[in-house]
Amino acid sequence: MTLIVCGLGEVAGVIATRRPSHMMSLLDPSGMITTPLGIRHDQHLRLGVNDISIPTEGLVPPDDATVLKILEFSRSWDERAPMLVHCWAGISRSTAAAFVIACDRSPAADERAMALAMRQASRHASPNRKIVALADDILGRSGRMVDALDAMGDYDFIGAGAPFDFPARH
Numbered sequence: 001m002t003l004i005v006c007g008l009g010e011v012a013g014v015i016a017t018r019r020p021s022h023m024m025s026l027l028d029p030s031g032m033i034t035t036p037l038g039i040r041h042d043q044h045l046r047l048g049v050n051d052i053s054i055p056t057e058g059l060v061p062p063d064d065a066t067v068l069k070i071l072e073f074s075r076s077w078d079e080r081a082p083m084l085v086h087c088w089a090g091i092s093r094s095t096a097a098a099f100v101i102a103c104d105r106s107p108a109a110d111e112r113a114m115a116l117a118m119r120q121a122s123r124h125a126s127p128n129r130k131i132v133a134l135a136d137d138i139l140g141r142s143g144r145m146v147d148a149l150d151a152m153g154d155y156d157f158i159g160a161g162a163p164f165d166f167p168a169r170h
Helices: 008-018 064-075 093-105 111-121 129-138 144-151
Strands: 003-007 022-027 044-048 083-087 164-166
Touching: 003 008, 003 093, 008 022, 008 083, 022 064, 022 093, 044 064, 064 093, 064 129, 083 093, 093 111, 093 129, 093 144, 093 164, 111 144, 111 164, 129 144
Parallel strands: 003 083, 022 044, 022 083
Antiparallel strands: 003 164
């Protein structure tokens, strides 16, 4: 399984060089993109959601439906080619979605070890806690996914993240 996580600014370059089969966009609903060249329309999940953890007037928070769409879409992916998961900066919504997908695909894996692997792959990763908490409940992980985020420690804010693979390629 290879998930490529990045910000919006790196999407075209990642598609050109890595040729993912599937793409997930988690963006502000008003800034949603069309399906880029190189990705089939039916293999592009577009989720209009803001990077917030509590309801805020005028913004769209992640909810159960958001997480269920992430899970449904990722379960349709055959892993023959990478999946590109992006948000605006490649720091919060996309890293949360990648973590959720990895946990779903590896139900027996240790959530803390997966979170630490994400930290090793990216110093800027800071998964959206609301998305992870919702997935934790849906997947029956008894709080372990949320607790795993704490093990990641602080992140290095750099304005926008650099693309990274998760789990890391060897």
